[in-house]
Amino acid sequence: MAGFTLTQLCKSFGHTMVLNEISLEASDGEFVVLLGPSGCGKSTLLRIIAGLEAQSSGSVNIGNRVVDSLPPRDRDIAMVFQQYALYPHLTVRENLAFGLKMRKESTAVIEKRIGDAAELLEIHELLDRKPKELSGGQRQRVAMGRAIVRKPKLFLFDEPLSNLDARLRASMRVELKKLHQRLGVTMVYVTHDQIEAMTLGEKIVVMDQGHILQIGTPDQIYHHPINPFVAAFIGNPPMNLIEGSVHLEGQYLEFHAGDFALRLETHAHIETAIHSDSAVLGIRPEDIKLDIPSEPHLTLSGFIDVVENLGGDHIVYLISQEQHLTARTTPNSRRRAEDPITAYVPLQKLHVFVNQVRIPLELYYH
Amino acid sequence: MTKPLPERLMLLVGIVFAVLGSLLPFIWFVLTSLKSQIQVEAIPPTWWPDGSLEFYYSALFDHELFNYIWNSVIVASATTIIALVIATPAAYALARIRLAGKVWVLGGLLCVAMFPQIVIAGPVWQILERIGGLNTHWGLVLPYVTLTLPLAVWILATFFKELPVELEEAAQIDGCTTWQALYKVMLPLAAPGIFTAAILTFIYAWNEFFFALLILTDPAKQTLPVGIALFQGEFTMPWGEIAAASVLATLPLILLVLLFQRGIISGLSSGAVKG
Ligand SMILES: Nc1ncnc2c1ncn2[C@@H]1O[C@H](COP(=O)(O)OP(=O)(O)OP(=O)(O)O)[C@@H](O)[C@H]1O
Ligand SMILES: [Mg+2]
Numbered sequence: 001m002a003g004f005t006l007t008q009l010c011k012s013f014g015h016t017m018v019l020n021e022i023s024l025e026a027s028d029g030e031f032v033v034l035l036g037p038s039g040c041g042k043s044t045l046l047r048i049i050a051g052l053e054a055q056s057s058g059s060v061n062i063g064n065r066v067v068d069s070l071p072p073r074d075r076d077i078a079m080v081f082q083q084y085a086l087y088p089h090l091t092v093r094e095n096l097a098f099g100l101k102m103r104k105e106s107t108a109v110i111e112k113r114i115g116d117a118a119e120l121l122e123i124h125e126l127l128d129r130k131p132k133e134l135s136g137g138q139r140q141r142v143a144m145g146r147a148i149v150r151k152p153k154l155f156l157f158d159e160p161l162s163n164l165d166a167r168l169r170a171s172m173r174v175e176l177k178k179l180h181q182r183l184g185v186t187m188v189y190v191t192h193d194q195i196e197a198m199t200l201g202e203k204i205v206v207m208d209q210g211h212i213l214q215i216g217t218p219d220q221i222y223h224h225p226i227n228p229f230v231a232a233f234i235g236n237p238p239m240n241l242i243e244g245s246v247h248l249e250g251q252y253l254e255f256h257a258g259d260f261a262l263r264l265e266t267h268a269h270i271e272t273a274i275h276s277d278s279a280v281l282g283i284r285p286e287d288i289k290l291d292i293p294s295e296p297h298l299t300l301s302g303f304i305d306v307v308e309n310l311g312g313d314h315i316v317y318l319i320s321q322e323q324h325l326t327a328r329t330t331p332n333s334r335r336r337a338e339d340p341i342t343a344y345v346p347l348q349k350l351h352v353f354v355n356q357v358r359i360p361l362e363l364y365y366h
Numbered sequence: 367m368t369k370p371l372p373e374r375l376m377l378l379v380g381i382v383f384a385v386l387g388s389l390l391p392f393i394w395f396v397l398t399s400l401k402s403q404i405q406v407e408a409i410p411p412t413w414w415p416d417g418s419l420e421f422y423y424s425a426l427f428d429h430e431l432f433n434y435i436w437n438s439v440i441v442a443s444a445t446t447i448i449a450l451v452i453a454t455p456a457a458y459a460l461a462r463i464r465l466a467g468k469v470w471v472l473g474g475l476l477c478v479a480m481f482p483q484i485v486i487a488g489p490v491w492q493i494l495e496r497i498g499g500l501n502t503h504w505g506l507v508l509p510y511v512t513l514t515l516p517l518a519v520w521i522l523a524t525f526f527k528e529l530p531v532e533l534e535e536a537a538q539i540d541g542c543t544t545w546q547a548l549y550k551v552m553l554p555l556a557a558p559g560i561f562t563a564a565i566l567t568f569i570y571a572w573n574e575f576f577f578a579l580l581i582l583t584d585p586a587k588q589t590l591p592v593g594i595a596l597f598q599g600e601f602t603m604p605w606g607e608i609a610a611a612s613v614l615a616t617l618p619l620i621l622l623v624l625l626f627q628r629g630i631i632s633g634l635s636s637g638a639v640k641g
Binding site: 050052071072073077078079081083085086087088089098099102103146150 | 530532533535536537538539540541542543546551554555
């Protein structure tokens with residue numbers, strides 16, 4: 001069966017390096033999400049896997065077969081494009097059949113596969129229409145159908161939901177997840193939407209400027225982001241990041257950012273003292289509690305700047321020791337702007353980054 | 367949204383003038399072709415013909431018009447087919463492949479298309495003489511293809527450029543080679559462009575006079591424009607026959623355009639991508 005391996009892929013257009021030493025492994029049936037900001041090289045990477053773009057160096061292996069010299073049609077893959085790319089001169093049925101006809105499948109097989117896909121995606125009534133007679137969501141389904149009927153080893157998706165409205169996107173996301181569970185085929189999914197990445201991915205690959213920053217499960221990426229970039233990219237509202245200086249020595253950690261000062265103890269023992277002026281303290285909005293937690297915690301006092309009511313949640317923007325912080329809390333109608341407030345952060349939930357790298361410390365109070 | 371009345375009136379007057387202006391000569395020779403010899407020579411000229419078909423008969427049978435029509439059909443069809451077969455892949459390559467100096471190639475093509483014919487007449491004649499192409503149909507088709515290629519390539523390249531690359535990539539992933547992607551997906555979508563290029567090429571070859579006169583001296587080989595121009599007898603100018611022959615020569619073009627107009631359904635590619 002078919003996982004895939006990318007080995008030290010590099011790609012440059014002229015003198016611009018777009019991908020830098022990309023190595024990645026996915027096991028059979030895994031749902032891999034490539035996540036990163038616009039222009040970071042996600043699509044280029046996907047297109048290299050598909051064979052639509054040639055890498056400058058490095059190697060692509062799909063299902064234990066090096067495919068570097070193979071054209072797209074011989075790689076046994078299917079791709080769903082952001083713009084759908086349905087053949088406008090063919091009906092939906094012919095669109096679905098196209099790839100199978102090219103592969104000289106028998107009419108019976110083609111009929112069966114189209115029937116199955118149409119049932120799975122509920123596009124039976126659309127089969128005799130032309131693409132221009134379909135809505136965006138329907139085109140999306142047909143595009144997926146065209147990929148499914150081929151029964152490829154590997155599915156590639158390039159931001160397939162980004163042209164849909166928010167509601168449809170959410171429901172298609174769920175369907176895509178179901179589809180993956182039913183088909184059990186390896187999928188690579190490109191997106192810059194962290195929610196899609198978190199909800200769909202079994203393995204998330206966070207990229208920036210042609211580099212892989214971190215590879216991990218959604219939980220790993222969310223709870224143990226490797227650097228402030230990943231930390232800020234995942235999560236909504238984004239993680240609070242306080243920039244300051246840090247001093248680590250023996251069992252002590254001291255963090256300063258203007259008025260904001262913190263002195264904590266760690267379980268680790270640091271032999272040689274570390275001092276850095278480029279340190280970041282990260283706190284997720286939902287980790288800022290407005291009720292005293294039982295575990296060891298940090299206490300922040302300040303006042304409320306703005307309260308946003310999301311219905312189920314309140315987003316409270318507060319200012320403490322000159323730091324602007326965002327907290328996500330349960331609703332409480334008595335909170336008003338300018339009110340004094342005391343907030344608490346469990347020490348376990350603090351993220352410490354020194355020189356752009358996460359320091360894995362178990363912190364507690366001195 | 368309807369425009370205000372004065373604007374619409376101006377538009378209407380403009381259209382009427384443009385149509386009448388370009389149709390007037392045509393109307394005149396249609397009328398002439400339906401007159402009788404006496405009417406043609408009448409002074410002052412009469413406007414309304416009496417509907418005699420004698421000129422048509424004379425043009426077709428006394429002047430062997432069928433022969434010229436047949437020659438024109440051969441030359442124009444061959445030119446169109448050959449030009450398109452060459453122009454299509456060329457235009458596709460120009461539209462798709464990242465190529466340094468592509469702009470210069472396209473610009474050069476346009477320049478070539480604008481050369482005055484007289485400049486190349488001499489060389490063309492010399493080349494054809496050397497390779498034995500004088501007084502043959504292929505000898506005429508050769509310069510026709512050369513002269514129509516730039517425009518055909520230009521038109522087709524414009525069409526190919528507007529087709530989304532993703533369609534081609536989808537086809538490749540679906541199992542097509544580059545060639546298959548071209549003729550199974552891109553060509554059907556570029557059909558309006560292909561029809562346009564084909565019609566323009568055909569019309570050029572059908573109407574071309576200068577090279578035809580230069581290269582074909584044998585009346586059995588001559589095409590319509592030359593044939594008709596050489597109708598004139600020793601002492602008389604057979605205006606009536608010329609008019610009738612001209613009408614007959616124009617009819618196939620009108621038919622062709624009407625026929626292909628159905629094929630030229632623009633917006634064929636809408637729905638391919640979002641929007
Ligand atoms: N054919 C090309 N020629 C030159 N540069 C290119 C080409 N294709 C992509 N690039 C550049 O490579 C970089 C990565 O592009 P890519 O399309 O992979 O980004 P992306 O992560 O998919 O972004 P987005 O989220 O906007 O789709 C960009 O800076 C882009 O300008
Ligand atoms: Mg992209």
